[in-house]
Amino acid sequence: MSQHFDYPLILESIPVPRPWGGNRVSRLYKRKCAQPNLHEPIGEWWDVSTWPSDPGNPKIATVSKIINGPLSGMFLDQVVQVPVVVKLLDSNEKLSVQVHPVSDEVHKDEMWYVLHADSDSYLFCGFSEGVDPRKFCDLIRSENPDEDEVLSNLQCHSNLKPGMHFNVPTGTVHALGPGLVVFEISERTQVTYRLFDYNRGRTLHLEEGCAAIMAKRPAMPPLEPCIDIGRADEVHTIATFHTFCVQKVLGNKVTIERARGMHLVTATGGDCTLTGHNDLWHLQLPHASTALVPSTQIGYTIETRDELLISSLRS
Numbered sequence: 001m002s003q004h005f006d007y008p009l010i011l012e013s014i015p016v017p018r019p020w021g022g023n024r025v026s027r028l029y030k031r032k033c034a035q036p037n038l039h040e041p042i043g044e045w046w047d048v049s050t051w052p053s054d055p056g057n058p059k060i061a062t063v064s065k066i067i068n069g070p071l072s073g074m075f076l077d078q079v080v081q082v083p084v085v086v087k088l089l090d091s092n093e094k095l096s097v098q099v100h101p102v103s104d105e106v107h108k109d110e111m112w113y114v115l116h117a118d119s120d121s122y123l124f125c126g127f128s129e130g131v132d133p134r135k136f137c138d139l140i141r142s143e144n145p146d147e148d149e150v151l152s153n154l155q156c157h158s159n160l161k162p163g164m165h166f167n168v169p170t171g172t173v174h175a176l177g178p179g180l181v182v183f184e185i186s187e188r189t190q191v192t193y194r195l196f197d198y199n200r201g202r203t204l205h206l207e208e209g210c211a212a213i214m215a216k217r218p219a220m221p222p223l224e225p226c227i228d229i230g231r232a233d234e235v236h237t238i239a240t241f242h243t244f245c246v247q248k249v250l251g252n253k254v255t256i257e258r259a260r261g262m263h264l265v266t267a268t269g270g271d272c273t274l275t276g277h278n279d280l281w282h283l284q285l286p287h288a289s290t291a292l293v294p295s296t297q298i299g300y301t302i303e304t305r306d307e308l309l310i311s312s313l314r315s
Contacts, residue, residue, distance in 0.1 A: 004079050005071060007280035008265070009292040011047060011064040013088075016054050018043025022092030024116055024181050029288045041092060047290045048086035048264065050077040051190050069280050076292075083243045083314055085190060086264065086290050088115070089182040095175050097124065097140075097150065097196040101189075101208070102171040102215035109241040110168045110186030113309065115268065115288055117160035118179030124154040125166045125174045136173075137210040140196050150196050163268075163307075165238050165248075171212050183266060183288070185311055187243045226261035226312040229254065230299065245312045254302040256310075259295050263312050266290040270305030 015033045021043030025031050033042060046062050054060040062085075064076040071079055089112075100108035112123070127133065131153045139145050139153070154173060157166070160180070168174050173195065176182065193209035194202065220242035229235055233251035240246075248268075265274065265285065272285040277298045285291050302308060 005294050007069050007278075007294065008274055008276075008283060009066050009071065009076070010068040010283060010285070011076065011290075011292065012067050013289070014046040014049070014060075014062055014064065015042040016044040016046060016057075016060055016062070017041060018056070020091055020093040020095055020178075022090045024092075025088050025090045025288070028116055028181065029286065043090055045088040045090070046085065047088065048076075048082060048084070048292055050080075050082045051085050051188055055190050055192065068283060080262070082262075082292065083188050084185050084264075084311070085188055086266070087184045087186075088288060089176060089180065089184055091176045091178050091180045091182075094177050094198065096194045096198075096202065097154070097173060097175045098192050098194050099173050099209045099212045100170045101191050101193065102212045102217055104218045106189055106191055107170040107218065107220075108187045108189050108191060109170050109243065110184055111239040111241075111246055112166045112168065112176075113183040113238075113246075113268065114160050114162055114164045114180065115183055116162060116181035121160050121179035122156055122158040122177040123160065123166065123175065123180065124151065124156055124177075125168060126155045126172050128153055128155050133213045137206075137213060141206055141210075144199055145196065147198055167239050169217065169241070171215060171217055173213065181288075183268065183309070185239075185244060185246065185264070187241075223312060223314050226295070227259050227263055227310055228257040229310075230257045231255040243314045247310045247312075248307060249310055250307050252304060252306070254304065254308065255299060256302070257299045258297050259293065261295050261312060261315050263293050263310055264290050265293055265302060266309040266311070267304065268309050269307035272308060273303040274300060275303070276300035
């Protein structure tokens, strides 16, 4: 489906409960859960999605609803298919060690951008230097593997600060620790294999996960940015995958001259104001939220506190 919208879309965030979830997103960004009957803490807020339902609980629909302009009330997949899913992850406990599939048909590249980090927070991304993936798989296949031994095989990142980012190509072993709020952009396919869950008794996917660890990544040409940025203090490309490309843009007033494809604007530094050629292009974007913006030959302006993310998307 090609794009069928001509103004920036604001989408209703979908709260998804997780046993490891926290309350930092609600507290820090004043988000309210529209479903107060949820019994578990909210671990994920799905902000942009045309993926149909939560893999962990298929009863939770995860297609975003448009809440501004003439398309208000429509579900996003009625207007356009978006090749990524955008979430805020809110971790109060450590997440399972996991990996995404690696094949030509099913893969899930993703990027994490830290919005908030408690002083003792940490995350794991990739193997430690010299780790043999086969020996790692032998370890996690053993009965009740030792937690310290499993985690010693992974590259640990601590002293986390807002603004740090981590690229997680499909097939990379990874896990978030507690005390984090992370912006995550990933490919649309929401398939995850759980490798180790601290012996908490949840279902593991060891054979599928180890196959992904051993698989060769498909040759997928990276996406180039589709945005022509005019005025900005600095522009840094921080993630380049086949389906999406993320740029960190610094400055209080950023001008976009044109966009050759639809893209995302994420308010990572504070509230943003978008201003364009008509009233539909004038909107407020709260801190930590994301707008879906169409391709345009007419420029627009973003006023922000210090920084934002702009993510180009493959059509």
